[in-house]
Amino acid sequence: MGLFSKKTKEELYIEKEMKKVKKDTDLAIAIAEYAAKLAGSKDVFERTITLERLNVLERRKNRVSDAACKERIHDAAVGLLAVQEAEFELRSVSNARELESAMKSLEKVLKCMYRLDPGTSITKRDVRKSRGLEFDDTAEPVTYADRAELVDERFVENLIQGESLESCLEQTVPRTAGNNIGSPAPGMDGINFYDTSEADKEFDALGEKLSQKYAGEH
Known part of the structure; x- marks a missing residue:
């Protein structure tokens, strides 16, 4: 069976x-x-x-x-x-x-x-x-x-x-850790956190720096 x-x-x-x-x-x-x-x-x-x-x-x-x-x-x-x-x-x-x-x-x-x-x-x-x-x-x-x-x-x-x-x-205004509620971190005054065009530029610049750093380490 x-x-x-x-x-x-x-x-x-x-x-x-x-x-x-x-x-x-x-x-x-x-x-x-x-x-x-x-x-x-x-x-x-x-x-x-x-x-x-x-x-x-x-x-x-x-x-x-x-x-x-x-x-x-x-x-x-x-x-x-x-x-x-x-x-x-x-x-x-x-x-x-x-x-x-x-x-x-x-x-x-x-x-x-x-x-x-x-x-x-x-x-x-x-x-x-x-x-x-x-x-x-x-x-x-x-x-x-x-x-x-x-x-x-x-x-x-x-x-x-x-x-x-x-x-x-x-x-x-986004809250920032380590600061009083609603207070921007040092050097962050005047930044529009919701301006996507500026955010895109900042992310692109950061990505470029990280890529250069990675290339230098390898």
């Missing part, structure tokens, strides 16, 4: 290929699910900013405190930045291990989203079931994105005035 049930090389090859196809398909499905959750979270953040912006304007018109609304706008903006980072990581995923690593970014996004909209349809149970993810949705302050510190009072006010997230980012 064992002799007749022995598989040929061709059959073994086909089985191997089918397993690879299934593995690739499973990964593609998981990535699609991840992308869908990010899209759902992004909608929550954008809707929150839109609604709370209107609330702020109405409260100011009636001379009522808008602090709570501004806090929600702040959290939603931070959430959108986290979504951007997660989407960037997702585009580079090519295997299951990289996907699991990228799931940490999704966890940050969902934490922020559940604080803003606990009744959202993207439930914790769904995420745990699909990826075995464990987290809570406490209201404790959490840094959801590396760029979260950019969302200051001015950033929030610009959103309230109707500016886009991208426009607010362009107007924000």
Whole structure:
């Protein structure tokens, strides 16, 4: 019986290929699910900013405190930045291990989203079931994105005035390690960090220096 049930090389090859196809398909499905959750979270953040912006304007018109609304706008903006980072990581995923690593970014996004909209349809149970993810949705302050510190009072006010997230980012001076918040490092005064033409020139010059240094060492 064992002799007749022995598989040929061709059959073994086909089985191997089918397993690879299934593995690739499973990964593609998981990535699609991840992308869908990010899209759902992004909608929550954008809707929150839109609604709370209107609330702020109405409260100011009636001379009522808008602090709570501004806090929600702040959290939603931070959430959108986290979504951007997660989407960037997702585009580079090519295997299951990289996907699991990228799931940490999704966890940050969902934490922020559940604080803003606990009744959202993207439930914790769904995420745990699909990826075995464990987290809570406490209201404790959490840094959801590396760029979260950019969302200051001015950033929030610009959103309230109707500016886009991208426009607010362009107007924000990057924080520099080792200096006071918002203070440029020595010799960096007057540099427009968001002028891409200047950035391209600087990167080209740096690349040239590194190439020359590498050539000299070899």
